[in-house]
Amino acid sequence: MQSKRPSLRAQTPPHAKTPNQTRSRLSQLMMPEHANMLGTVHGGVLMKLVDEAAAICAMRHAQSTCVTLGVDSMTFRSAVNVGQVVQLDARVTFVGRTSMEIGVHVVAEDPIQGAVTHTNSAFLVFVAVDPDGAPVEVPPLILESEEDKAYFAEGAARQLARKKRQQ
Ligand SMILES: CC(C)(COP(=O)(O)OP(=O)(O)OC[C@H]1O[C@@H](n2cnc3c(N)ncnc32)[C@H](O)[C@@H]1OP(=O)(O)O)[C@@H](O)C(=O)NCCC(=O)NCCS
Numbered sequence: 001m002q003s004k005r006p007s008l009r010a011q012t013p014p015h016a017k018t019p020n021q022t023r024s025r026l027s028q029l030m031m032p033e034h035a036n037m038l039g040t041v042h043g044g045v046l047m048k049l050v051d052e053a054a055a056i057c058a059m060r061h062a063q064s065t066c067v068t069l070g071v072d073s074m075t076f077r078s079a080v081n082v083g084q085v086v087q088l089d090a091r092v093t094f095v096g097r098t099s100m101e102i103g104v105h106v107v108a109e110d111p112i113q114g115a116v117t118h119t120n121s122a123f124l125v126f127v128a129v130d131p132d133g134a135p136v137e138v139p140p141l142i143l144e145s146e147e148d149k150a151y152f153a154e155g156a157a158r159q160l161a162r163k164k165r166q167q
Helices: 043-062 146-166
Strands: 024-029 065-071 085-095 099-109 116-129
Touching: 024 043, 043 065, 043 085, 043 099, 043 116, 085 116, 085 146, 099 146, 116 146
Parallel strands: none
Antiparallel strands: 024 085, 065 116, 085 099, 099 116
């Protein structure tokens, strides 16, 4: 019988990709079960969606299981209401040897009026791992546009700062 578990590693060797090839976009309608006591969307719901959108990107790039190593600070610039659609746009911004930085941009859309508000953005670091949870190499990132190159340079600087903070 075939296993129903998703594969942990691709059957073909992971290959270099552009950020566009692995970009992930998620949309979710906010319902009453997502609300906090004020009736607006709970921050934890948004954090989970950010982690999921970023994880999809990381797995697409690494062609491997990935774990979240950390999330840079997340500031909610405006509240999200029940009835709005949260849209997440995640892209690989930087890759190291086994780690990847993913940037996620989140907006809330009023699907009836069409208004769109930026709610928060975050950078997350993921590490590609083997079935035993040990870090494995990720493929290079192909930098096509000036925007890709700028994100990569900024991501490299942020990664250096994270490591310095850890020391
Ligand atoms: C992520 C994990 C596999 C890393 O293991 P490790 O033994 O510390 O691995 P390493 O020291 O080789 O570091 C792995 C990568 O993370 C990077 N890293 C380590 N500490 C870091 C930090 N504070 N900030 C940013 N990157 C860091 C390393 O530079 C390395 O990247 P590189 O290969 O691109 O240079 C391990 O810490 C772990 O399993 N953590 C738990 C993850 C988890 O449960 N997440 C929540 C659920 S998904």
